[in-house]
Amino acid sequence: MSGGILGYVTVFVLAAFVGYEVISKVPSILHTPLMSGSNAIHGIILVGTMIVLGHAHTPAEQALGFVAVLLATLNVVGGFVVTDRMLEMFKAKPADRGAAGARAAHGESGGSSAGGSTEGGDR
């Protein structure tokens, strides 16, 4: 830990400003997907749980680490899949209007449309 505590505090403060500025204007229709997407991002705790379990020496630490990795995996995987499903719903709209390539041209509904997965909804 070359930087010491102050180095980490600096990183913390800068990240707080970036987090605040980066979502300055979000239309209300995207509030829910944004919440879900940032929920997936704090799943990065998975990396922390992996380190903890890797360091574990006693059975108690192993048990705690095991549960932590399990919970964090739920957070990451569930978070990204749920967000993707929500956003897929937005993609569906221009396709309905017959645009063959479903090139998301409409300002409000946007979203890239390359993916061809078929789960969710009965389109």
Next chain:
Amino acid sequence: MSRGTATDLVYLVAIVGFILALKGLSSPKHARAGNLAGAVGMLLAVGWTFSLPSVHGDSGDLILMLVAMAIGIAIAIPAARLVKMTAMPQMVAIFNGVGGGAAALVSVTEFIALPSKTIAVYKIVEVLFGVLVGSVSLSGSAIAFAKLQEIMTGRPITYPAQQVVNAVVGAGVLGLAVATLVTASTPLLVILLALSLVLGVIFVLPIGGADVPVLISLLNSFTGLAVAASGFTLNSDLLIVAGTLVGASGMLLTRMMSQAMGRSLPNILFSAFGSVVTASGSEVSGDRSVRSGTPDDIGVLLAYARKVAIVPGYGLAVAQAQHTARELAEALADRGVEVYYAIHPVAGRMPGHMNVLLAEANVPYDQLKEMDEANPEMQTTDVALVVGANDVVNPAAKNSPGSPIYGMPIINVEQAGNVVFLKRSMRPGFAGIDNDLLYDPKTTLLFGDAKESLSKLVSAVASA
């Protein structure tokens, strides 16, 4: 390049992915690409972490790790894929809660593993913060899930001296944290963990179902901060940055969501909104008369209108009636009626939720009108069909300064020629406020489940 430098580089790429994810998710155009950038960043970070000697060094631990991940994936993917669109908000709540739980566990485990006596004070502070905030997020999210899933009542749960009890428990948690800080005792930390879980529960109990989405956003932000605290404990820039990004953007998002509801955050968290007014609401409705119509009456009204606005609300979401609503709109359109949907920003269970539901039901995009676009049209609309909504069309938000929802933007259905409410009962909406519009002479009510009522209307329109 040393392994340490390589690790830092990969983690830096992951962080850029997360920032792009947040940036992308705040514009409709790049939302999906943004989410993908976040997922790629996550995959890189987790994949690289496996290569660290400290992680894969002990094969026993490595097997445990892989088993835990396999179980997690086996649960999360079906859960996230199969859940109905209407149940999305509680899914987000539960995935957020487990993240908070994981952060709390990381802090607890690190605390146990710390060499005693030689620890700097700030190390313990970081651990305590992670345990406290992570636990509150876990138990709070669990209650939020239960409220939205209707395992327990969505109404605010209040009891005498609630604020005092909450303050005492809060103070107890802080005192215990200080005691743990001084003694560095593990049993005290376990008690702190338990009490923090209790705090999360009692903090959420008085918050009503309509406000739970804002609460989930707040708890999401809390989990981010707990993750950042774990990052301090583990000396990981990656965790600090990612956790803080979510913590800061989550706070801002929480504020934006409460603004969209025309309320302040403290008001949402501490006022037990909707619990007090409920009683008086049902009283009032007793001595005023409402006009309820048969499906056939309303079917004729709709079929011979020129322009109909469908105003969907929470009730439509609960009854899963979005497909039936589309059928009705199609039946009307076949008869030459102009139909559009007027969407309030906070209609449904979360802001933006209604757009998602209607898109799922294949409602044509050009029929969806946001509130600002729909309101000018109301004066030329013959029938406004309000499906399971109440507060978002309540004129009290404009007319009565004393009302709790005063100042909230609403859809001006009272300007339409006729108003039809499809409601389950006379019970007021989530805010628990009586709606004068229900007693207006131009209003007709049809009681029942939104889906059943709509399908009755579909057949009524067909035979009209």
